[in-house]
Amino acid sequence: MAEIPESPVTPGAPDALVVADNVHKRFGRLEVLRGIDLTVKRGEVMCVVGPSGSGKSTFLRCVNHLEKLSAGRLWVNGELMGYRQKGGRLHELRDHEIAAQRRDIGMVFQRFNLFPHLSVLGNIIEAPVQVKRVPRAVATERAMELLEKVGLPDKAGAYPEQLSGGQQQRVAIARALAMEPSLMLFDEPTSALDPELVGEVLDVMRDLAEGGMTMIVVTHEMGFAREVGDSLVFMDGGVVVESGTPTDVLTDPQQERTQAFLSKVL
Amino acid sequence: MSSPNQPADGPRKVQTPDPDRSAAPITAVPVRYPERWVAAGFILLLAAMFVHMLFTNDAFDWPFMFENMFSEPVVRGVWVTLSATLLSMAIGVVLGIVLAVMRLSGNPVLVSVSWLYTWFFRGVPRLVLAVLFGNLAILYSTIELGVPFDTYLMAAFGLEGDLRFFEIDARTLLSGYTAGLLALSLSEGAYMAEIIRAGLQSVDRGQTEAAQALGMSRAKVLWRITLPQAMRVVIPPTGNETIAMLKDTALLAYVPVTIELFYQLQAIGTRSYQIFPMLVAACLWYLAITSVLMVGQYFVERRFNPGQNSVRNRVVGGAH
Numbered sequence: 001m002a003e004i005p006e007s008p009v010t011p012g013a014p015d016a017l018v019v020a021d022n023v024h025k026r027f028g029r030l031e032v033l034r035g036i037d038l039t040v041k042r043g044e045v046m047c048v049v050g051p052s053g054s055g056k057s058t059f060l061r062c063v064n065h066l067e068k069l070s071a072g073r074l075w076v077n078g079e080l081m082g083y084r085q086k087g088g089r090l091h092e093l094r095d096h097e098i099a100a101q102r103r104d105i106g107m108v109f110q111r112f113n114l115f116p117h118l119s120v121l122g123n124i125i126e127a128p129v130q131v132k133r134v135p136r137a138v139a140t141e142r143a144m145e146l147l148e149k150v151g152l153p154d155k156a157g158a159y160p161e162q163l164s165g166g167q168q169q170r171v172a173i174a175r176a177l178a179m180e181p182s183l184m185l186f187d188e189p190t191s192a193l194d195p196e197l198v199g200e201v202l203d204v205m206r207d208l209a210e211g212g213m214t215m216i217v218v219t220h221e222m223g224f225a226r227e228v229g230d231s232l233v234f235m236d237g238g239v240v241v242e243s244g245t246p247t248d249v250l251t252d253p254q255q256e257r258t259q260a261f262l263s264k265v266l
Numbered sequence: 267m268s269s270p271n272q273p274a275d276g277p278r279k280v281q282t283p284d285p286d287r288s289a290a291p292i293t294a295v296p297v298r299y300p301e302r303w304v305a306a307g308f309i310l311l312l313a314a315m316f317v318h319m320l321f322t323n324d325a326f327d328w329p330f331m332f333e334n335m336f337s338e339p340v341v342r343g344v345w346v347t348l349s350a351t352l353l354s355m356a357i358g359v360v361l362g363i364v365l366a367v368m369r370l371s372g373n374p375v376l377v378s379v380s381w382l383y384t385w386f387f388r389g390v391p392r393l394v395l396a397v398l399f400g401n402l403a404i405l406y407s408t409i410e411l412g413v414p415f416d417t418y419l420m421a422a423f424g425l426e427g428d429l430r431f432f433e434i435d436a437r438t439l440l441s442g443y444t445a446g447l448l449a450l451s452l453s454e455g456a457y458m459a460e461i462i463r464a465g466l467q468s469v470d471r472g473q474t475e476a477a478q479a480l481g482m483s484r485a486k487v488l489w490r491i492t493l494p495q496a497m498r499v500v501i502p503p504t505g506n507e508t509i510a511m512l513k514d515t516a517l518l519a520y521v522p523v524t525i526e527l528f529y530q531l532q533a534i535g536t537r538s539y540q541i542f543p544m545l546v547a548a549c550l551w552y553l554a555i556t557s558v559l560m561v562g563q564y565f566v567e568r569r570f571n572p573g574q575n576s577v578r579n580r581v582v583g584g585a586h
Contacts (some may be wrong), residue, residue: 075408098482099482104481109475117494117498127477127480127482176480
């Protein structure tokens with residue numbers, strides 16, 4: 001990984017893994033994020049809820065720099081994402097430096113985005129072999145363990161299109177875990193699934209949370225947020241309207257907008 | 267809570283097959299299409315007349331054709347044609363990838379150079395290009411490798427001489443075959459650029475994002491994720507291009523490349539005043555090689571569609 005730049009020490013608590021400081025994102029004249037301040041501690045599971053268009057997915061994509069911030073700063077693991085601070089100015093990181101930062105952050109997408117030209121095994125070992133230069137045999141062994149963990153030990157040779165949505169999403173989780181990330185991002189991981197397949201994906205995520213993984217989960221599954229989440233963030237209109245423990249926010253929302261949203265989804 | 271499957275009144279209904287009800291296969295009188303039989307008979311008649319003509323018209327002179335079709339210079343011409351096809355396609359594909367990546371790079375200079383290249387080589391007919399490249403020796407008598415603008419540079423430093431390390435006579439390098447091959451390859455690069463660009467753009471954006479999220483660099487994403495998936499879209503038109511290229515190698519006869527298949531067949535025809543049989547021989551040769559290439563295309567397509575022969579695809583594909 002690139003040398004730690006002479007950026008200031010990460011603000012926030014010493015056990016903070018993700019720190020967002022006044023994050024803004026503009027698409028042309030449309031302001032999607034209007035100042036997000038958040039801290040995710042190591043081992044914390046943060047669920048982000050809110051109506052569509054509230055900016056929650058955009059924020060998630062800012063965390064691993066799939067979207068460039070328009071203003072503000074974002075640190076993961078003490079590293080400023082996408083930039084290096086040098087001589088009082090920000091310098092954009094090169095492509096391979098950004099890639100190096102992303103290796104430590106797993107991401108699971110709403111529409112799985114498995115690689116259709118690779119088998120399940122191929123999907124999982126692709127990044128470890130190509131990016132981390134892990135020997136193929138070692139990567140394969142680790143992939144089989146991960147498939148066991150997500151409950152698909154007999155699907156290594158299958159191709160993505162031969163799997164159900166729930167199975168594909170579990171492979172996608174295994175693929176992200178194969179890089180041994182310290183942070184997992186979930187972008188509405190169950191929204192594209194048939195209702196009866198949602199449970200199997202949530203089960204895998206629950207196991208992961210219990211194993212101590214730090215997770216940011218954008219979701220509409222309030223039950224999951226309440227049971228598994230350590231914290232809940234309600235976003236609307238590009239700002240954090242309310243946050244706190246899931247029980248507090250879900251049972252006793254203080255803000256009118258939160259109350260209105262929850263009355264529709266609960 | 268009431269289940270939506272249960273009607274508000276009446277008992278729950280469960281459907282089970284009733285063994286007593288008959289399920290005899292339908293037997294009905296099919297619709298007849300007499301006009302199709304008339305049309306088929308008419309076409310068969312025309313075909314019979316054509317075959318009759320093939321055997322009775324003396325201009326065909328089949329024995330002469332078969333005798334010369336496999337003569338040594340003609341067979342050598344077949345190999346020249348094949349090698350020119352494969353070489354120019356290989357160069358064309360590589361050029362096409364480079365041009366397509368340039369076109370999608372976002373750098374204004376690279377984008378416009380790629381666009382200009384495509385504009386020129388798609389705009390000029392291949393026959394004209396082939397003849398033009400055959401006469402390129404007029405433009406450059408020798409081809410030299412060295413520092414660009416060397417004479418100006420040396421003068422600027424107050425020195426004499428040049429900075430050229432390697433030179434070759436243009437007529438040696440740009441002999442008929444090389445010149446023709448160059449023309450075909452450069453022209454093909456322009457077409458392949460468009461085909462590959464379409465292929466790259468057909469790959470879902472989520473694929474790139476997923477690969478980037480795994481920490482893959484842009485080059486890795488292109489080689490490992492985007493290009494292999496683009497192949498599915500790229501290969502069928504590339505097969506067309508290969509077949510078109512095989513036929514376009516006949517243009518080499520006008521560079522001129524004297525060892526080329528069509529040139530050889532025509533030469534025999536003109537020499538012996540048996541023009542038509544040799545033209546038929548050309549048709550047969552090109553048809554034969556094209557058929558072989560089509561078989562090759564089938565296997566290449568299968569290679570780049572893993573999982574496509576899966577159960578689901580067979581079911582979906584078979585059901586229409």
